[in-house]
Amino acid sequence: MPGRMQTPTAALLWIIRIGDVVGLRQPLQTTCAARIKPASLQNRFHAKTHYDRALRAFCCNKNIVYQSFWTLTADPQILAAPAVTVTAEKYGRTPAQVFFRYLTQSGTACLTGTSSPEHMAQDLAIFDFCLTAREGEAIGAQLK
């Protein structure tokens, strides 16, 4: 009808997430079968699953954002490793910040949970420094 306003076209965004995945089978099947592909995958990040190395590569290849949780709780040995503590000292950061920064630089989105305003501020303050390739390699070597 002339002069009548058009109804704006509704934009519908579907965000599908999968989580608690062991191995590659579920994401592979989900991704292949789904008309709308998963946008992200959330998993515990720990040594028992070899830090999901294969799964992270799969996600990267399929444009699925790999999100880690339990990252700090499960990995105290990484936070205590010299590769992390020495780097933290160099940048005037905490080991947790360096670990989150390493993972972020490597393409992992880190989920964090805290009841401390100080930790929350630290968790968010990882985007104003950058690890060198050598530092990244040294920290990455701890993920075994």
Ligand SMILES: NC(=O)c1ccc[n+]([C@@H]2O[C@H](COP(=O)([O-])OP(=O)(O)OC[C@H]3O[C@@H](n4cnc5c(N)ncnc54)[C@H](OP(=O)(O)O)[C@@H]3O)[C@@H](O)[C@H]2O)c1
């Ligand atoms: N999709 C799922 O199935 C699933 C399952 C579990 C969790 N999650 C989500 O994942 C997120 C992460 O939770 P999470 O418990 O697994 O996280 P996390 O990486 O294990 O971190 C939480 C622990 O680290 C401490 N922490 C946080 N920031 C710190 C910092 N900058 N320095 C030192 N310690 C720090 C916290 O203690 P303070 O409180 O003392 O800071 C808490 O003990 C949450 O939002 C949660 O809802 C999702």
